[in-house]
Amino acid sequence: MRKKRKLGRGVAVVGAGMSKFGLFKEKDSKDLFVEAFREMRSSVDRGVDPREIDALYLGNFSNDFFTHQAHWAPIIADVTGLVPRPATRTEGACASSALAFREGVIAIASGLYDVVLVGGVEEMSKRTTAEVAEGLALANTPYAGRVGFTFPGVFGAVATAYFARYKAGREHLMNVTIKSHNNAPLNPKAQFPFTIRDIMRAKSEGMKNKGLTVPDWAREKDFLRDSAVNPIVAWPLHLYDCCPISDGASALLLVAEELAGEFTDDPVYVAGMGQGSGRGLHRSPDLTSFEATRHAAGEAYSMSGFGPGDIQFCEVHDCFSIAEVVHVEDLGFFKPGEGFKAIADGATGLDGPKPVNTSGGLKCKGHPVGATGASQLYEVWTQLRGKAGRRQIPNGDLRVGGAHNLGGTGGTCTFTILERR
Amino acid sequence: MRKKRKLGRGVAVVGAGMSKFGLFKEKDSKDLFVEAFREMRSSVDRGVDPREIDALYLGNFSNDFFTHQAHWAPIIADVTGLVPRPATRTEGACASSALAFREGVIAIASGLYDVVLVGGVEEMSKRTTAEVAEGLALANTPYAGRVGFTFPGVFGAVATAYFARYKAGREHLMNVTIKSHNNAPLNPKAQFPFTIRDIMRAKSEGMKNKGLTVPDWAREKDFLRDSAVNPIVAWPLHLYDCCPISDGASALLLVAEELAGEFTDDPVYVAGMGQGSGRGLHRSPDLTSFEATRHAAGEAYSMSGFGPGDIQFCEVHDCFSIAEVVHVEDLGFFKPGEGFKAIADGATGLDGPKPVNTSGGLKCKGHPVGATGASQLYEVWTQLRGKAGRRQIPNGDLRVGGAHNLGGTGGTCTFTILERR
Numbered sequence: 001m002r003k004k005r006k007l008g009r010g011v012a013v014v015g016a017g018m019s020k021f022g023l024f025k026e027k028d029s030k031d032l033f034v035e036a037f038r039e040m041r042s043s044v045d046r047g048v049d050p051r052e053i054d055a056l057y058l059g060n061f062s063n064d065f066f067t068h069q070a071h072w073a074p075i076i077a078d079v080t081g082l083v084p085r086p087a088t089r090t091e092g093a094c095a096s097s098a099l100a101f102r103e104g105v106i107a108i109a110s111g112l113y114d115v116v117l118v119g120g121v122e123e124m125s126k127r128t129t130a131e132v133a134e135g136l137a138l139a140n141t142p143y144a145g146r147v148g149f150t151f152p153g154v155f156g157a158v159a160t161a162y163f164a165r166y167k168a169g170r171e172h173l174m175n176v177t178i179k180s181h182n183n184a185p186l187n188p189k190a191q192f193p194f195t196i197r198d199i200m201r202a203k204s205e206g207m208k209n210k211g212l213t214v215p216d217w218a219r220e221k222d223f224l225r226d227s228a229v230n231p232i233v234a235w236p237l238h239l240y241d242c243c244p245i246s247d248g249a250s251a252l253l254l255v256a257e258e259l260a261g262e263f264t265d266d267p268v269y270v271a272g273m274g275q276g277s278g279r280g281l282h283r284s285p286d287l288t289s290f291e292a293t294r295h296a297a298g299e300a301y302s303m304s305g306f307g308p309g310d311i312q313f314c315e316v317h318d319c320f321s322i323a324e325v326v327h328v329e330d331l332g333f334f335k336p337g338e339g340f341k342a343i344a345d346g347a348t349g350l351d352g353p354k355p356v357n358t359s360g361g362l363k364c365k366g367h368p369v370g371a372t373g374a375s376q377l378y379e380v381w382t383q384l385r386g387k388a389g390r391r392q393i394p395n396g397d398l399r400v401g402g403a404h405n406l407g408g409t410g411g412t413c414t415f416t417i418l419e420r421r
Numbered sequence: 422m423r424k425k426r427k428l429g430r431g432v433a434v435v436g437a438g439m440s441k442f443g444l445f446k447e448k449d450s451k452d453l454f455v456e457a458f459r460e461m462r463s464s465v466d467r468g469v470d471p472r473e474i475d476a477l478y479l480g481n482f483s484n485d486f487f488t489h490q491a492h493w494a495p496i497i498a499d500v501t502g503l504v505p506r507p508a509t510r511t512e513g514a515c516a517s518s519a520l521a522f523r524e525g526v527i528a529i530a531s532g533l534y535d536v537v538l539v540g541g542v543e544e545m546s547k548r549t550t551a552e553v554a555e556g557l558a559l560a561n562t563p564y565a566g567r568v569g570f571t572f573p574g575v576f577g578a579v580a581t582a583y584f585a586r587y588k589a590g591r592e593h594l595m596n597v598t599i600k601s602h603n604n605a606p607l608n609p610k611a612q613f614p615f616t617i618r619d620i621m622r623a624k625s626e627g628m629k630n631k632g633l634t635v636p637d638w639a640r641e642k643d644f645l646r647d648s649a650v651n652p653i654v655a656w657p658l659h660l661y662d663c664c665p666i667s668d669g670a671s672a673l674l675l676v677a678e679e680l681a682g683e684f685t686d687d688p689v690y691v692a693g694m695g696q697g698s699g700r701g702l703h704r705s706p707d708l709t710s711f712e713a714t715r716h717a718a719g720e721a722y723s724m725s726g727f728g729p730g731d732i733q734f735c736e737v738h739d740c741f742s743i744a745e746v747v748h749v750e751d752l753g754f755f756k757p758g759e760g761f762k763a764i765a766d767g768a769t770g771l772d773g774p775k776p777v778n779t780s781g782g783l784k785c786k787g788h789p790v791g792a793t794g795a796s797q798l799y800e801v802w803t804q805l806r807g808k809a810g811r812r813q814i815p816n817g818d819l820r821v822g823g824a825h826n827l828g829g830t831g832g833t834c835t836f837t838i839l840e841r842r
Contacts, residue, residue: 006532006533007531007532007533008429008430008530008531008532009429009531055696056698061491062485062491064483064485064486064491064559065485065486065491067562068558068559068562069559069560069561069562069563069566070482070483070485070486070512070514070559070560071512071513071514071559071560071561071828071829071832071833073512073513073698073832073833074513074698074699074700074701074713074828074829074832074833075563075832077698078698078700078704082698083698083699083700083712084697084698084699084712084713084715084716085697085698085716086696086697086698087698087833088511088513088520088523088524088696088833089511089512089513090509090510090511090512091491091492091494091510091511091512092492092494092495092509092510093491093492099509102509103509103524103527106524106527106528106531106533107527107531109429109531109532109533110428110429110430110527110528110530110531111427111428111429111530111531112427112428112527112530137489138485138489138490138491138492139490139491139492140490140492141488141489141490142490142496145490275476275507275509276505276506276507277494277495277498277499277503277504277505277506277507277508278495278504278505279495279499279504280495283499291504291505292495292505294505295505295506407492407495408492408495411492411494411495411496412492412494412495412508412509
């Protein structure tokens with residue numbers, strides 16, 4: 001087999017924006033994307049005229065289901081001033097907009113375009129929670145769905161397998177949750193900008209005001225152990241192990257490397273990209289690892305020349321707390337069975353040696369499915385440029401960051417490495 | 422604005438296959454795609470091992486809606502032996518698999534891949550006709566759909582505008598229908614492999630057998646004028662102006678130009694590609710022309726160096742008979758307002774100077790939405806290689822053919838020019 005995993009032309013990210021993530025019943029997908037697009041435009045140092053943009057790639061999972069409209073790319077092209085130029089939707093479940101980013105990079109590398117808008121959008125809150133659960137099942141109906149698995153159910157099985165194999169437990173997942181909640185208040189775009197301690201205080205106040213007895217929650221884990229506030233969703237996953245339903249959009253501007261200086265004095269480059277496919281857990285020999293993630297990581301490391309030790313920080317697809325644990329191992333940051341220990345030691349905290357999900361992750365930033373992948377790259381771009389404000393990683397010499405995005409129950413995975421030279 | 426509309430590396434089509442199109446309630450999307458994939462493999466002169474294929478791009482409009490499963494690319498990657506390699510779904514309504522073809526070409530041109538499988542699939546027949554109508558509305562809900570337009574309604578408005586502007590009428594649309602039905606019996610994959618005369622004969626027999634009086638249908642147009650057999654759908658469009666509901670899949674194998682000789686002695690090359698976006702008819706200054714088609718055609722002609730006169734034959738997106746008339750003008754084959762006259766003169770017949778829809782078109786071959794674009798390219802590839810059997814264009818020196826695919830009510834359009842050197 002021939003293996004050329006190099007791009008014919010370098011690509012730089014010169015702008016990025018995202019809408020606030022949350023529940024916005026008053027906004028539609030056009031409103032959300034325009035919010036992200038505006039921030040992206042203002043982030044380009046010398047500005048960008050929509051007429052300079054050659055094409056759009058838009059990630060979206062299933063606005064078909066959520067909004068009764070599938071064909072969103074030309075609508076978004078219209079509201080951003082791109083018509084009649086090309087607009088293409090990509091779909092890979094929760095990895096939809098990482099695929100849009102990837103296709104944008106590939107198209108510039110091909111020589112076809114010089115300036116490409118990429119991003120994603122999802123509009124979920126106009127459906128009931130039960131309907132959203134039905135909609136999310138669209139990612140794995142023929143296999144896991146057919147035998148009654150929900151998404152939390154699948155990741156509950158992953159957690160059970162991981163616990164059994166490596167002698168880990170719920171306490172270890174709580175470390176992931178607490179860490180993400182520590183980062184979220186530092187991110188003005190986050191859906192839940194609260195630490196677990198913030199939530200404990202607010203709940204206590206509420207109970208006091210109602211004349212109820214407040215439980216003795218001395219530490220965060222006391223709170224998370226209390227099933228009255230953190231009920232079970234799918235054993236062993238509880239409410240605070242699960243990401244929320246969200247609306248949101250994200251956008252990045254990609255340009256050919258040789259043109260980056262025309263847009264910004266501080267470009268960030270695409271160092272490596274990988275994408276993998278998986279069969280879902282029904283055909284996985286091992287529930288504690290995702291084949292698609294390992295393949296994507298291998299491709300991205302190979303293209304970039306970087307290894308896991310070179311990735312200074314990473315956004316990791318934490319649809320459930322256990323997913324973050326498994327993926328930091330699949331990405332090679334920690335050995336199999338060592339991820340939960342490293343997390344317990346604070347390795348992935350904002351001031352740890354390998355910060356993970358400085359944005360608050362899907363858990364706290366929110367997970368508007370089709371917007372998530374590009375929003376992870378927004379975070380990496382922002383951190384690399386030192387513009388992450390209060391959540392800026394204190395390591396002063398950030399050069400290399402990663403973004404890992406997983407679709408479905410492991411069907412599609414991307415890993416993208418950005419670099420500031 | 423910079424305008425580099427050239428690919429960094431040439432791409433050849435070395436194999437193509439499609440399933441039979443029709444209503445196949447016993448087959449799912451996996452079955453349909455595997456049928457196309459098998460024919461594609463056997464069409465590659467020296468064969469192809471799935472392990473040689475670097476990636477998959479799969480076009481699908483809304484199996485979300487039709488099959489309650491969105492995330493089909495990794496499932497198709499699995500059944501074709503591609504996992505864990507990358508698999509990406511593209512969506513542009515009825516142009517979904519032309520976008521897959523385009524992304525496959527771009528990815529090879531970028532240097533990232535050498536051998537790419539592209540294609541499309543749609544599984545529509547397990548829903549009722551009313552549900553399918555609801556599903557197709559997913560392509561234009563926010564605008565046309567919101568004010569009550571169905572798809573036939575939109576194209577009925579196009580026909581009304583065209584008739585008024587150019588003094589054409591229903592009789593001219595009948596010429597499109599009769600021509601497509603003349604080609605269809607020559608295509609073993611067609612859903613309706615019958616001429617209008619075949620249908621007249623069958624209907625007459627049926628009525629005679631029931632003891633009913635058979636109308637005096639001397640010519641095809643007598644039959645098409647009879648609203649008992651050709652009832653109105655959306656004025657002025659009647660049943661035989663409209664394409665059917667279909668199941669089907671299509672697949673092509675793309676390789677880097679310099680590798681083509683390793684796969685076949687008779688490669689076909691991608692000479693030009695264009696893609697355009699449109700706003701839908703609600704914002705079109707002129708209902709008798711599609712902005713997205715004109716833009717796509719301009720890009721493809723510019724990239725290829727060919728003009729409309731060089732395109733020896735073409736598959737044109739005839740979701741409705743009027744669409745074929747408007748598009749042969751938008752593609753530059755005939756001047757605005759001249760298309761219906763040229764068609765009346767037989768210009769687009771199999772033995773005419775500009776054969777259009779030798780496959781039978783969407784009208785007779787069928788229109789499994791996400792499979793259509795790649796199936797058009799299958800037809801062009803087959804004709805260029807002289808392998809179209811009884812429907813082979815009699816012009817013995819076929820070198821250049823085109824495929825035009827339209828999504829929604831003009832939201833997405835592609836035009837692709839293939840060349841045999």
